Amino acid sequence: MTYKTTLIKNARIVTDGRVFEGDVLIQDERIVKIDDSISVKSADVFVLDAEGKYLLPGLIDDQVHFREPGLTHKANIASESRAAVAGGITSFIEMPNTNPQTTTIEAFDQKLQIASESAFANYGFMFGGTNDNLEEIKKLDKRKVAGLKLFLGSSTGNMLVDNPDVLEKIFKSTDLVISVHCEDEETIKANTSKYIAEYGEDIPVKYHPIIRSEDACYISSSKAIELAKKTGARLHVFHLSTGKETELFSNKTLLKDKKITAEVCIHHLWFNDKDYDTKGTLIKWNPAVKTEKDQQQLLKALLADKIDVIATDHAPHTLEEKNNVYTKAPSGGPLVQHALPALLEMHHRGLISIEKIVEKACHNPAILFNVKDRGYIKEGYYADLVLVDLNQPWTVKKDNLLYKCGWSPFEGTTFKSRISHTFVNGHLAYNNFKVNENRFAKALTFNR
CATH class of the missing domain: 3.20.20.140 (Metal-dependent hydrolases)
Structure with a gap:
């Protein structure tokens, strides 16, 4: 299966104890490049402008x-x-x-x-x-x-x-x-x-x-x-x-x-x-x-x-x-x-x-737990990434809960920060309250 290339631009990247602005290029399932500015000439690229948002592992x-x-x-x-x-x-x-x-x-x-x-x-x-x-x-x-x-x-x-x-x-x-x-x-x-x-x-x-x-x-x-x-x-x-x-x-x-x-x-x-x-x-x-x-x-x-x-x-x-x-x-x-x-x-x-x-x-x-190639934003690692907006309030309500049990101890709480995008193995798995119904998950493997 061929995976689409994704370029995340202008993110505030959080990894290894520091925060820095930059771009992240994802090819197939993995992060292939992190740099101040990345440009890709191919037409088959999903470009996501993350300006103002924080990119976390x-x-x-x-x-x-x-x-x-x-x-x-x-x-x-x-x-x-x-x-x-x-x-x-x-x-x-x-x-x-x-x-x-x-x-x-x-x-x-x-x-x-x-x-x-x-x-x-x-x-x-x-x-x-x-x-x-x-x-x-x-x-x-x-x-x-x-x-x-x-x-x-x-x-x-x-x-x-x-x-x-x-x-x-x-x-x-x-x-x-x-x-x-x-x-x-x-x-x-x-x-x-x-x-x-x-x-x-x-x-x-x-x-x-x-x-x-x-x-x-x-x-x-x-x-x-x-x-x-x-x-x-x-x-x-x-x-x-x-x-x-x-x-x-x-x-x-x-x-x-x-x-x-x-x-x-x-x-x-x-x-x-x-x-x-x-x-x-x-x-x-x-x-x-x-x-x-x-x-x-x-x-x-x-x-x-x-x-x-x-x-x-x-x-x-x-x-x-x-x-x-x-x-x-x-x-x-x-x-x-x-x-x-x-x-x-x-x-x-x-x-x-x-x-x-x-x-x-x-x-x-x-x-x-010696998890292999995950947990960081690093070149060569799987592109498991979360983009968050620290200034986009939302309130936990019954109608936006995804748990099968249908309740949360946080109901009625207003959070100032919102998760806008989640990537699993290089694929956009979640986008602003909508889960991609395709599955991209893999079994974790352990370096032992």
Whole structure:
């Protein structure tokens, strides 16, 4: 297949910690030239004047739950990757707590096949570790699998790894990145019992961050880090939610040399416990959104490079499910369409630079997971690109949501910045609220 040549002119290019004006020439799937001014004589060229707009690498979201196979009444790979492309996310890494769980090579290959036929964004998958699948883990092709995911606290899918001997064997048996959900199960059970005794099943949601508490997070995170240090495993702690946990991480080493890394999610940077009064179970996540102080400490640790990656933990449920009483309302919410606009809103508020957004949401996931030829605007790299206008306000409404679940915790929010164009592998996949229904996605490959 012959791909059209694209020339993006007069863009404010953001990559490698700097912003500079220039042109980007795309041929086939890749960036072939970046220069102050590029001219092409061929008639078969799509020229896009980006004057006044910022050109970013496509975001790489290292933690999403797209619910396929088995939970497709909530979402599927097609619907959520469409929303991701509209949100400037051009590559995603999806989690294993589907049905069947991605804990066998057969189930892993099934997901790759589904995505090859339906994904709008580039796709990679985590392999789930359990109490009894170590032999499958040892057989994995490291160039095809993004990494391992272990649930050290219960979440959707009942994949809790609670056997300490098995956990240590997994940590010793792989050099893949081991990504962990850290919440201490015994602490949560004790806290839940206490509040059920007082309120029954209909516990006020404001107690969620007290039930799934700072202690629950810190106990589990510190144990995982201790085990990683003991075994030499490569550990990545997902979705930090407390300021206290940030003390466990270092900024003394370059990311490429770090053995222990951390991620923060959009919702823990945007919301705090004051928002439960208006948002209720719509902002019920595991780990829980916690205090304003935690929110501030997470941002501080992100800017200080103790936290390495920004992700979404996109995890949709239906409104009917979310509107249940506390003990029956599942945790999680949809975020991929609005993560970048929210980050750019934080930029407008003076909280984070656009260079730092690109570092944490584009460059660092590529470094951390050894993603091949993505995450930067560089000659020779795949042309996964996002063009944003920082001064074109729009409001999140039901009629412009692309999530299959049909709701967003950001409904009613007006963002100052708009994503105008998204390119996936050199193709225009999204243009001003319209997704190209042709698919250009590829499986992510990993330099290992």
